[in-house]
Amino acid sequence: MAVVEIVDVAVVGAGAAGLTAARSLSAHGLRVVVLEAGSKVGGRVLADKSLAPWPLELGPEFLHGEHHNALLRLVADGIEGKPEASLVELEWPNYYFFGKEGVLMLAEEADEQPDVALMHESFEKLGEISPATFSAPEAEEEPTLLQYFASCGLSSRVLDLADAIFANDYGADMSDVGLHEVMHEQRHWTYGEKYLDAMESLGRGLDVRTAWRVQRIDASPTGWGADGAAVELSAADGRVVRARACVVTVPLSVLQRGEPEFRPPLPPPQAGAIRKLKMGSALKVIVRLRRRFWPADFYDAVCSDSFLPEVWLSPAAELMRPDAAPPYTIVGFVAGARAERVGRLPHADIARRMLAQLDGMFGSSDDPHPASSSCDGFLVKDWAAHPHVHGAYSHPTRGAHGARPALGEAAHGCVFLAGEACHAGVNPCIHGAMETGEQAAARCWSSLQPQSRSRL
Ligand SMILES: Cc1cc2nc3c(=O)[nH]c(=O)nc-3n(C[C@H](O)[C@H](O)[C@H](O)COP(=O)(O)OP(=O)(O)OC[C@H]3O[C@@H](n4cnc5c(N)ncnc54)[C@H](O)[C@@H]3O)c2cc1C
Known part of the structure; x- marks a missing residue:
């Protein structure tokens, strides 16, 4: 017979999104447990x-x-x-290496060459162009970043440089990067570069259970017994946690592999977003x-x-x-x-x-x-x-504009998805993941208020 533990909220995944959600919900006085498949907190934040x-x-x-x-605030607090x-804070890029020519050059010098300057101008312009300039975001014909750069007249010499600068940073090839999400991001984000690792600080004081891989999440419309639990999370070895709600922050690639299994399945907007977005x-x-x-x-x-x-x-x-x-x-x-x-x-x-x-x-x-x-x-x-991540991060995806907010919607009134792939601003960053954790926690908290759930 499985041992059943009962809490207010179960958070799945102890990465930036999960830890942020758990902190926020704990601050409301809720009993929160974080279930993490791996052996430590941090998720993709990992050091050797x-x-x-x-x-x-x-x-x-x-x-x-x-x-x-949010991450900068955490770092500033010490x-x-x-x-x-x-x-x-370092300017980026610092040097370019033109492989075919075998030339290493300071970026600020190379940026003055007309073809390199055109590459930067074309990228910067993306934040100003109206999305309506291109075909409908849903369409298969949505241009890729490669097609856009080629249409700007970039030389083949700098096309590969553009791939190395922009697409490699996005975690994809230019031919696989959808233009609409890039344009959307260009209008929403500015960049600086700093080095850090703040996850242990974020996880301090939370009830985190490592080696707890959630295999299945059952959402019950009527709840289990008198404890008010609406979700049941199970591990392969029979451990069970029941909660009034759960926040699921596993990476997109894990969701795409069908983990955890949701019963009933996630509604069409979320299931569609999981299929559409790419990591x-x-x-x-x-x-x-x-x-x-x-x-x-x-x-x-x-x-x-x-x-x-x-x-x-x-x-x-x-x-x-x-x-x-x-x-x-x-x-x-x-x-x-x-x-x-x-x-x-x-x-x-x-x-x-x-x-x-x-x-x-x-x-x-x-x-x-x-x-x-x-x-x-x-x-x-x-x-x-990586056994619990299976990839790096989601990238601006062709035909997926609007899928990220859909992914972060509530399912069955008690399952809240968060994690970097849910961020509407696209950027697959730690602080983007933290923001999705904050948003999911706010939605979860409001769903637990008496007026939202009369049966609880
Ligand atoms: C190589 C690389 C470089 C990057 N560079 C940067 C950078 O410079 N700056 C930046 O801001 N971001 C960068 N990122 C992205 C950043 O790491 C992520 O956006 C962020 O850490 C994602 O946080 P998350 O909480 O959404 O997901 P994760 O950190 O992946 O957390 C999800 C957690 O869920 C756990 N999990 C998976 N399956 C289960 C299950 N069934 N049950 C329980 N737990 C489960 C995982 O073990 C993991 O701990 C980089 C990522 C990579 C891989």
């Missing part, structure tokens, strides 16, 4: 502590967006044990180096026609200091379909090819293989292989 003397971020590293940023030095993959490779061989002002390069579209020093601020002692760590990042192809290679080959790329970028006739000759360790994090 084995390769270097400092933690290396395997997921997010940058804080995007300075306005109304995170225990987090050195202030890691909160630095791409991403892969990071981090190499540990015994010496410096890059210019003193280098911290990042966007690389066209190269194995990895972007490489950066991490943690940049610390490693850029003239007195920084070895080791040094450089991250390579690839997303979208390219990440899937890279992910099929043996990890040692991935590291070898990244080192060859760094040799091409920074080598000289005196020192042709600076990276290959000074590497003494590496790691690869392939997000497609």
Whole structure:
């Protein structure tokens, strides 16, 4: 016989969205439990502590967006044990590497070249163009970012650079990025870059159960017994939690795999949004180096026609200091379909090819293989292989405009979905995920008020 635990609200997933929702609901005095399939809080915020003397971020590293940023507020309030030095603001991109030409160039110099300038102007214009300029968002003919750039007359030389800068950051290829969601986002977000990890602070004091993978959620119109519970969450091993409502924050790719199973199934708007929206993959490779061989002002390069579209020093601020002692760590990042192809290679080959790329970028006739000759360790994090995430983040999707708010609607009056893919502003960021957690918590709280549910 299964042991049944009864709470006010069960939150599924202990990432940014789930922890935010749980904090907010706990602040109302509700009994909240967070059920997390993995072994720790943070979800996609994940650090490795084995390769270097400092933690290396395997997921997010940058804080995007300075306005109304819940994460920035959390950081400003102070995170225990987090050195202030890691909160630095850096212009991005810093360098470009034109792979075909074998040229490494400061971004501010390259940006003055007419074709690179046209690329930036065309992207910036996207925030000003009326969506009506293009075909209906629902239509299969919705233009992709690649088609838009080609229509702006971008040279083939900068098309791959645009792919490395914009699409790789979105977590997809340009041919897979829908224009309407990009335009929508351009009108809603501004960007800044800062480094952080605040999830442990967010989870402090909450009742989080790790290794608790929710397999099924039953929503009952009449409730179970006298305890007022309207949802029942079950694990494969027979554990059961009943709650008056639940907030589900598992990644889009997990929902797409049918996990958890919803009984009755989610209503058509949500089921449709889950089908429509896309989540791409991403892969990071981090190499540990015994010496410096890059210019003193280098911290990042966007690389066209190269194995990895972007490489950066991490943690940049610390490693850029003239007195920084070895080791040094450089991250390579690839997303979208390219990440899937890279992910099929043996990890040692991935590291070898990244080192060859760094040799091409920074080598000289005196020192042709600076990276290959000074590497003494590496790691690869392939997000497609993460057992509870199965991908990186959702990306602006062709024909999916409007699907995100639909995904965040309430289902059956007691199931509330949140998580980065629900954010109408599109950006798949930590603070976007936090905002969806806040919204879901507000809806959940209001549904629990006596006037909303007379039977409770
Ligand atoms: C490589 C990479 C780089 C990124 N870079 C940035 C960046 O620089 N800046 C930025 O702001 N964002 C970045 N992001 C995106 C950011 O990490 C996400 O938008 C955000 O962390 C998502 O939070 P979430 O709460 O929606 O989902 P998650 O963090 O994925 O949380 C969902 C949780 O649900 C759990 N779960 C899954 N299935 C179940 C189940 N059946 N039962 C119980 N629990 C379950 C998962 O284990 C997970 O902990 C990056 C992401 C990746 C992968």
